[in-house]
Amino acid sequence: MGRKLLLENINVPGINTFDVYRQKGGYRAVEKVLKGMSPEDVVEEVKKSGLRGRGGAGFPTGMKWSFLAKPEGKPRYLVCNGDESEPGTFKDRYLMTYIPHLLIEGMIVSSFALGANTSYIYVRGEMMPQIRILEKAIAEARNAGFLGKNILGSGYDLELYVQPGGGAYICGEETALIESLEGKRGNPRIKPPFPAISGLYNCPTVVNNVESIAATVPIINDGGDEYAKLGIGRSTGTKLISASGNLNKPGVYEIELGVPVEEFIYSDEYCGGIANGKRLKAVVAGGSSVPILPANLILKTLNGENRLMSYESLADGGFASGTMLGSGGFVAFDEDQCIVRNTWNYARFYHHESCGQCSPCREGTGWMEKVLHRLEYGHGKLSDIDLLVDVSKKIEGNTICPLGDAAAWPVASAIRHFRDEFEWHVSRPEEAMDRNYGLAHYADPLPKPEAVAAN
Amino acid sequence: MLKVSNTEEIVFTPELITKFNEIVARYPEGKQKSALLPILHLAQAEYGWVSTPVMDKVAEFLDLKPIEVYEVATFYTMFFLKPQGKYVLEVCRTGPCCLVGAEKIMKYIEQKLEVKEGEVTPDGLFSWRGVECLAACGMGPVLQIGPEYTFYENLTEAKVDELIDGLRLKTAEKAQII
Numbered sequence: 197m198g199r200k201l202l203l204e205n206i207n208v209p210g211i212n213t214f215d216v217y218r219q220k221g222g223y224r225a226v227e228k229v230l231k232g233m234s235p236e237d238v239v240e241e242v243k244k245s246g247l248r249g250r251g252g253a254g255f256p257t258g259m260k261w262s263f264l265a266k267p268e269g270k271p272r273y274l275v276c277n278g279d280e281s282e283p284g285t286f287k288d289r290y291l292m293t294y295i296p297h298l299l300i301e302g303m304i305v306s307s308f309a310l311g312a313n314t315s316y317i318y319v320r321g322e323m324m325p326q327i328r329i330l331e332k333a334i335a336e337a338r339n340a341g342f343l344g345k346n347i348l349g350s351g352y353d354l355e356l357y358v359q360p361g362g363g364a365y366i367c368g369e370e371t372a373l374i375e376s377l378e379g380k381r382g383n384p385r386i387k388p389p390f391p392a393i394s395g396l397y398n399c400p401t402v403v404n405n406v407e408s409i410a411a412t413v414p415i416i417n418d419g420g421d422e423y424a425k426l427g428i429g430r431s432t433g434t435k436l437i438s439a440s441g442n443l444n445k446p447g448v449y450e451i452e453l454g455v456p457v458e459e460f461i462y463s464d465e466y467c468g469g470i471a472n473g474k475r476l477k478a479v480v481a482g483g484s485s486v487p488i489l490p491a492n493l494i495l496k497t498l499n500g501e502n503r504l505m506s507y508e509s510l511a512d513g514g515f516a517s518g519t520m521l522g523s524g525g526f527v528a529f530d531e532d533q534c535i536v537r538n539t540w541n542y543a544r545f546y547h548h549e550s551c552g553q554c555s556p557c558r559e560g561t562g563w564m565e566k567v568l569h570r571l572e573y574g575h576g577k578l579s580d581i582d583l584l585v586d587v588s589k590k591i592e593g594n595t596i597c598p599l600g601d602a603a604a605w606p607v608a609s610a611i612r613h614f615r616d617e618f619e620w621h622v623s624r625p626e627e628a629m630d631r632n633y634g635l636a637h638y639a640d641p642l643p644k645p646e647a648v649a650a651n
Numbered sequence: 652m653l654k655v656s657n658t659e660e661i662v663f664t665p666e667l668i669t670k671f672n673e674i675v676a677r678y679p680e681g682k683q684k685s686a687l688l689p690i691l692h693l694a695q696a697e698y699g700w701v702s703t704p705v706m707d708k709v710a711e712f713l714d715l716k717p718i719e720v721y722e723v724a725t726f727y728t729m730f731f732l733k734p735q736g737k738y739v740l741e742v743c744r745t746g747p748c749c750l751v752g753a754e755k756i757m758k759y760i761e762q763k764l765e766v767k768e769g770e771v772t773p774d775g776l777f778s779w780r781g782v783e784c785l786a787a788c789g790m791g792p793v794l795q796i797g798p799e800y801t802f803y804e805n806l807t808e809a810k811v812d813e814l815i816d817g818l819r820l821k822t823a824e825k826a827q828i829i
Binding site: 271280281282283284285286288289314316320321322323324325355357359360361362363364365376377378379380381382397438439440441442446447448480484525527529530533537538541542545548549551 | 677679682684685686687688689691692719722723726727728729730744745746747749750751782783784785786787788789790791795797798799800801802
């Protein structure tokens with residue numbers, strides 16, 4: 197069994213209440229920082245932990261914190277990003293539902309570290325039940341003296357509020373989230389200035405994912421060095437993985453970073469293998485935005501090494517043969533799934549969610565959706581496949597925010613690895629309407645590394 | 652889109668105004684515009700959708716120009732700009748849910764309710780639509796029903812029957828009591 201830091205007590209009855217959470221050692225991290233640490237000490241521990249942003253980008257959290265400007269006379273804000281909308285990702289929902297006080301505790305610790313006296317948790321509007329859960333937890337923490345004025349007699353004040361979104365994926369991008377929190381459309385801002393200099397209400401602001409904030413609690417309790425001992429290389433600590441698709445046991449798992457992908461999919465401790473006795477065809481390992489890989493490439497790298505659930509190992513081979521850990525949204529496809537249909541579905545998602553500010557994304561996502569639709573429904577041409585690659589390249593890197601890249605990568609990677617399935621949709625349109633392409637060669641053993649080198 | 656079908660004066664109840672004021676207090680002085688999304692959610696829960704008169708009234712309350720409310724309400728997909736059924740079934744239509752049968756569930760709902768996506772049943776009780784990823788992929792297929800956003804997971808046709816028939820029964824019983 198891997199070590200658990202966030203979900204250790206998840207099965208304790210009543211852990212969603214303040215009293216049980218407290219009995220289980222909850223709010224110790226708040227006591228520790230308010231009674232014996234300076235804000236700089238807290239930032240230092242988080243830096244030492246090597247924690248990387250758990251929302252998808254993987255940027256070191258401690259470093260992000262250290263960029264926060266501290267001008268005299270201006271308030272600073274911490275905003276927690278609970279907009280969780282990346283297809284395949286549902287770990288933050290889980291955490292907020294079952295152990296809300298872990299997030300509240302992390303918010304207090306992190307707000308103290310950043311010198312914020314008002315902090316917001318921005319939760320996607322569809323998660324109204326979770327918003328109610330968090331508001332109840334905040335009220336409990338306040339009654340117990342962990343929020344409000346002069347917390348635990350330390351002189352530190354903190355007010356914490358939950359803000360609902362309105363159903364827009366783009367608001368997971370931090371500057372769009374800030375715009376939304378200001379009561380505007382979720383249009384990402386041009387950077388610089390970065391939020392650390394000018395964010396919410398033009399004040400210095402840090403935006404962190406729910407899981408990142410929660411992870412500060414064990415980091416403070418055990419020390420940054422202890423946290424950094426877990427995991428592998430620069431992928432320190434544990435990560436929540438949202439497992440979905442055709443798996444025997446979909447759900448949220450806390451893994452120590454570095455677990456082999458094969459073990460994660462097939463062992464009974466985790467997903468328990470592919471559902472209905474089918475074979476694995478493909479995996480999207482880090483949420484819909486990251487490149488899709490066929491079964492053989494998700495299990496092994498081109499060098500023949502076992503692929504691990506870590507930032508580095510999943511990215512091994514670059515986009516040619518690798519992918520990204522992203523948000524940890526792990527979607528498994530069985531042999532009966534159609535890659536063309538799925539790619540069309542994702543393209544429709546990004547078209548729907550594009551804010552419309554940048555023309556490459558606004559027009560390109562719609563164009564890709566249209567072309568993929570005709571491929572899926574048997575009206576495609578062979579040249580459409582290269583057209584898709586071309587359009588995706590013209591979106592990538594040409595937009596204000598990463599939604600453009602996120603829309604381009606799934607399409608480009610699907611064609612990179614499953615081109616023959618796309619071609620089959622063009623050459624055998626009637627057959628493609630009737631049945632799916634199947635597993636084909638996508639799980640075949642990879643060529644030996646020597647053979648690859650010789651080529 | 653912004654069809655005015657309800658022109659009578661909108662008057663927010665004192666309870667609603669109290670809630671609005673609680674929300675405005677969360678933000679610094681002069682930043683009351685931040686309250687716009689939470690207040691639109693409350694207004695939609697009260698009226699079932701956000702009509703132009705409702706938006707105008709929200710603008711007046713927050714001391715905003717009406718356009719500032721319109722541009723927000725039209726950007727966020729959770730806000731309904733026309734009347735809906737009493738229960739709006741919102742089914743996740745994105746990739747991971749489709750791997751486990753979301754498309755079949757949507758087709759089944761369409762057959763059962765006998766209305767197309769976005770339309771309202773003649774009794775005014777139901778409408779349905781596909782929505783993008785609801786962040787519950789491991790429990791798919793899923794649907795939600797506002798304004799509480801109650802969540803239904805691991806949907807099957809039998810579960811859809813139970814849900815829709817149950818809501819019909821509940822409404823019929825209520826009507827009898829009245």
